[in-house]
Amino acid sequence: MRVAQKKSSFDLHLFSTTVIQIGLTANSVYFQYFKMDGESGMFFVQQTIGSVLCCKCGVPMQPNAANMCVSCLRSKVDITEGLLKHVTVLFCDECKTYLQPPKTRIKAELESKELLTFCLKKLNLDKAKVTLVHAEFMFTEPHSKRLKVKLRIQKEVLHGAVLEQSYIVEYVVHYQMCDYCNRLQANPDQWAAAVQLRQHVSHRRTFFYLEQLILKHDAASQAIRIKQMDKGIDFFFSNRSHGVKFLEFVGKVTPIKSRTDKQLVSHDTKSNTYNYKHTFSVEICPICREDLVCLPPKIAVSLGNLGPLVICTKVTNSIMLMDPNTLRYCFLDADQYWRSPFYTLLSSRRLIEYIVLDIDNVSAEVSVAGSRYALADAQVARVSDFGKNDTIFNIRTHLGHLLSPGDHALGYDLYGANPNDSELDKYRGLVLPEAILIKKSYEEKRLRKRGKPRAWKLKNLNMEVDDTTARGRVNQDQVDNEYEEFLKDLEENPELRFNVSLYRNKEYQPSETASMTDGDELPSVPLDELLADLEICDDDVEATDSNMRE
Known part of the structure; x- marks a missing residue:
């Protein structure tokens, strides 16, 4: 043991000095002393750790519980023995989901936290009594159908010594369609539940707003087909529970009344099982925003x-x-x-x-x-x-x-x-x-901006148009005018666009002359309310790779 003092020399006496230990590091110990005359200070004692010889190869090393160097300890003990190095995962290329046995489907992007959690659950590290220290993805080609995860684990080995080791797990991705996509590919009309939304009014502004609510909350993610009808929209589902869940969502955003019907498709007399097609007929309240209403006297x-x-x-x-x-x-x-x-x-x-x-x-x-x-x-x-x-x-x-x-x-x-309203006749003297x-x-004021694109845009559902509703250019012009009125309402009413997701329009190019002539009184959507529509193209990937090389 060697004692290192400060530049100012002092003498330590056994009966005239009080010494207190105040700190401890890997190679030194800090002390503080107090003398009878009021003088105080600090000094530290630097420790010299001794070395021993490895019991296997005789190399000098710091002592540990196993008395072996790291190389000999790793050659004798492999903590990755018995752990999975090659794993197979099933992936549906249609709905982009992974199978979590027995029937759970998980949707995750490449190299995401969700996918990493899914891969680690396949290893069952808890049963192997190892501690996971770090995990990360290694780069693989997107078309290679391989996922590589580098793990660093710790485990207690001989006589309490803790050994840390890294290894790579390779996941082989096999394409296998899920039952939902398999039935859809076999027969697109093979639905088990249909939700028919109807509103008996002369415009479609309610359905434009309802479409944006469905997109924001992803309520129709389980729909196998969406069809636009004359007075509404039909949603088809492969499971009755999906239709019921969608019906509950519609009931939370609009006042509706519904009726349920079912039709027998097949019956197995041996197993006594029945297959039905369920239809939910939903009528939306015909009272819309900005309508003028004459209340009945009783109401x-x-x-x-x-x-x-x-x-x-x-x-x-x-x-x-x-x-x-x-x-x-x-x-x-x-x-x-x-x-x-x-x-x-x-x-x-x-x-x-x-x-x-x-x-x-x-x-x-x-x-x-x-x-x-x-x-x-x-x-x-x-x-x-x-x-x-x-x-x-x-x-x-x-x-x-x-x-x-x-x-x-x-x-x-x-x-x-x-x-011509019978309710007005009931009020005498009105x-x-x-x-x-x-x-x-x-x-x-909008006449100045006619024909110019907006700085924002909306997303739309992937709907099929019924042939019976496509009756020429007149109906399409009417729908376009109603959609334009809906866009104007979003600009004028902040409360209306509170539950609507607006995205930036890349085709919009602002000009100084337009901003000077439009004025501040014309309502518009603030830029902080817009969401960026993320799209990664090949040019962006090449630019990123070149920056990484530089």
Whole structure:
């Protein structure tokens, strides 16, 4: 043992100095001393570890429990003995899933954490009584059908000595179609459950929004086929449980009522087994957002004399109805609606454009179920009347926080409309307003950007179009116009796009002149709400390889 002191020399006396050990490292021990005269300091003692000879080869080494060097210990003991070095995994190339016996399918990308966990579970290292220290993938060609994982493990060997060793496990990937894809390839129409979504309205805006909800939550991942019908969409599944799960999802996002039917396909008398085809007929509530509704007298009384003219402002698993004259509102769930259903007085296809001549706020801006509204008295005129007459309407609106003199708004023309609704006849002495405004219009400002691509885009389901619905170019033009209206609603309403995944459009190229002429008043989607659509091409891979070589 050798003692190393500081530069200032001192004497240690047995009775005049107190020494305390304060630290310990691999090669030294730290002490602190205190003298009677108040002086204190630190010093350390450097230890010299002795060496012994290996009992096998005689090489000097540091002593251990086995008294053998690492080379001799590895030649005598192999801790990887009995562990799997070659493993076979089954992979379905159609649905990109791996088989976890007995019947579980796991979907994982190459060199991902999920795939690494799946590979390690195949080894059963816990039963071999070894400790896993590190695991990582080794590079293999994507077409080689091989996966290589490098492992570093530890295990206690002779007389308590711990040995660490690395080895490589090779996984051979065999292609084998799963039962789901096998049945699909054999017969695409071999479905066991079908969910038929229908809504009896004159537009498809509800299905556009429902399609985005299904894509975001991946609710139709188990569907073997999706078919677009005249008044809705059909989803086909290979298992009844998948259809039931999808039906539960639709019931959580829209007010629906459903009916279940089944048809016998085959029957085995020996094993007494039956095969059925199940059909779930689903009807979506015909009340859509921005629709004008005349409540039946009984329902209006049960809702606290609400309305009777109300507008639908939001549709989730319940319907939100609001009186535009008083800002009173209520929620109707699916059971309440289908117990005593009612229908729209005017739908969003009957909206016309007005211009605001003057507006006077009646109340301050308030929050109604999370949305901002303000009552105001406004003077409006139809845009179509300019140059023909000077008809002006004095109305009350709930859009006082948005509208200013000179703005355009979309609303329902009750002055020139002839609504044929039996519920209106039940209200004696009811005075209809001349117009009801629904939302602010930006059509005049959008004329400058007509034909220019948006900075964002949406994904769509892979649907087949029924032949009976493809009746020429007219229907397709109508669907395109309705889809364009849906995109405009997403830009104008942040609450509507809250549950929708928007992706960046690579074809969009912003220009300085366009940004200067468009103005800040035109609604748009902020860039922080967009998701990057990740696509890896061959050029990106080659560029990455060249950077790695440099």
